Amino acid sequence: MAEFTSNEKLLIENKELKAKINKLEKQLKASNKRTSFYECTSDIYKKRMIDYIEETMQLSVMDEFEFYKNIKVTAENYKLDMDVLYHLIPIWFDRSDSNYERSQADDYEECMIEIMGRQKYDAELEFTSEEMNIMNRTPDLEEMHKIIWDYINTNMSLYELADKYNLKINNLFRLLKINNLIVNETDAKGYETFYTDYFGTDFYWDYETEVGMIE
Secondary structure (H helix, E strand, C coil): CHHHHHHHHHHHHHHHHHHHHHHHHHHHHHHHHHHHHHHHHHHHHHHHHHHHHHHHCHHHHHHHHHHHCCHHHHHHHCCCCHHHHHHHHHHHHCCCCCCHHHHCCCCHHHHHHHHHCHHHHHHCCCCCHHHHHHHCCCCCHHHHHHHHHHHHHCCCCHHHHHHHCCCCHHHHHHHHHHCCCCCCHHHCCCHHHHHHHHHCCCCCCCCCCCCCCCC
16 A cells, blocks of 8 residues: 555656646747747847947947946937947947956946846856855745835835845745745736846746746
8 A cells, every 4th residue: 555655656746747847848948939039139129220320329429438437327318228339339449358348337247237137147156055045045034024025015126126135036936925925926026027137138028938936
């Protein structure tokens, strides 16, 4: 009887594992499809934008950037997309170190993270096992109440909330779920913004796809 029960458990575990694999395969397929579409659309848009800028305002924008040393401020002053200007700066200044001028901007790292996405950026960071344990912790009751209050009552993005309390982003989703604030990850407040923060500025949520924060 014990052997039958053990086999039954294995069958259940196998079924759950297959379901997880199927879910991951669907997410990967959707991600690859989105990547191809957005890269193509983004490249066409950026090429048109770059041609227009170079024809009409390149020198003025370069002077403005040299004065402010701020990518977002310069982009806003000329009604440009930040990521377009980010890619144009090293081309326009044409130095041996192509990234030098851009890296001098006050908001260089902030813009770089927004463009490449937190998924890639965070993957390049290294943490000790102690730091990982802290970021993957379950907060005590007092801290959890603060997290929940901020989540409900402020306009903080999910990444801003996770960073404020030194939490891994997938741990934040876990905490929201176990505290009955969400059922599915896409229920999370500000998920659309999170999606772009996660993948980068070229990506927009289709209101269906899950990143895979909750297992």
